[in-house]
Amino acid sequence: MTVAFGGHRALDGVGLTAEPGRVTGLIGPNGAGKSTLFDVVSGLRRPSAGRVLLDGRDVTRLGPARRARCGLARTFQRLELFGRLSVRDNLRVAAELGPERRRADRVVAELLDRLGLAPIADAHADTLPTGVARLVEVGRALAARPTLLLLDEPAAGQDGEETERFAALLRSLAGDGVAVVLVEHDMGLVMSVCDQVHVLNLGKIISSGPPEVVRGDETVLAAYLGDA
Numbered sequence: 001m002t003v004a005f006g007g008h009r010a011l012d013g014v015g016l017t018a019e020p021g022r023v024t025g026l027i028g029p030n031g032a033g034k035s036t037l038f039d040v041v042s043g044l045r046r047p048s049a050g051r052v053l054l055d056g057r058d059v060t061r062l063g064p065a066r067r068a069r070c071g072l073a074r075t076f077q078r079l080e081l082f083g084r085l086s087v088r089d090n091l092r093v094a095a096e097l098g099p100e101r102r103r104a105d106r107v108v109a110e111l112l113d114r115l116g117l118a119p120i121a122d123a124h125a126d127t128l129p130t131g132v133a134r135l136v137e138v139g140r141a142l143a144a145r146p147t148l149l150l151l152d153e154p155a156a157g158q159d160g161e162e163t164e165r166f167a168a169l170l171r172s173l174a175g176d177g178v179a180v181v182l183v184e185h186d187m188g189l190v191m192s193v194c195d196q197v198h199v200l201n202l203g204k205i206i207s208s209g210p211p212e213v214v215r216g217d218e219t220v221l222a223a224y225l226g227d228a
């Protein structure tokens, strides 16, 4: 896909595949184009060129709501929770719109438990520390029972212990068959949970491969040091 803002190409012929049962990492310096790519995949932005396929179906012309019904869910770098609602109700809103709306109560209870949020189920979202609020946003995405889950910096604001629990959650989601795409600046998390990592720089993929290969790629190091 390609996205042009005037003469500037935020994405320039970028292609990647997210496989079911795999965690796919998307990393790159600030401004590389990661969030723009999520916007194109989730339908918030039309690409200037290119296509988005979901389970082989071309969804490029579908809006975000239709794509959500096809099994796509995402979180946002800037939190988009309903601040005046409780943690439970944030999850419930999504569960009641999802494919299991008839058993929304059970979906919410299961997610509160799986994400360790049960003790704070009644807290208002706008009272939560950022790291916990991000987890609620992940929970809200999961309430839609996605087959493709896009996570935009979900671990920002989490402490070490929270990040470790979060890594286990990501692996267990992949174990359930979800295709997870992770945009994240925490390299420890990316390298420990991803099966495949793509590195974006200035709108182009400059390296792809398993974490251990990408980590040793000199082009990647140079891009992060502002040299590529």
Ligand SMILES: Nc1ncnc2c1ncn2[C@@H]1O[C@H](COP(=O)(O)OP(=O)(O)OP(=O)(O)O)[C@@H](O)[C@H]1O
Residues within 6 Å of the ligand: 005, 010, 028, 029, 030, 031, 032, 033, 034, 035, 036, 037, 077
């Ligand atoms: N609406 C817009 N209009 C013009 N330029 C934009 C717009 N949105 C993003 N850009 C530009 O596109 C490029 C990619 O931005 P994007 O937010 O996708 O990067 P990113 O990799 O997600 O960065 P970060 O890690 O800082 O979140 C940047 O140069 C940014 O300034």
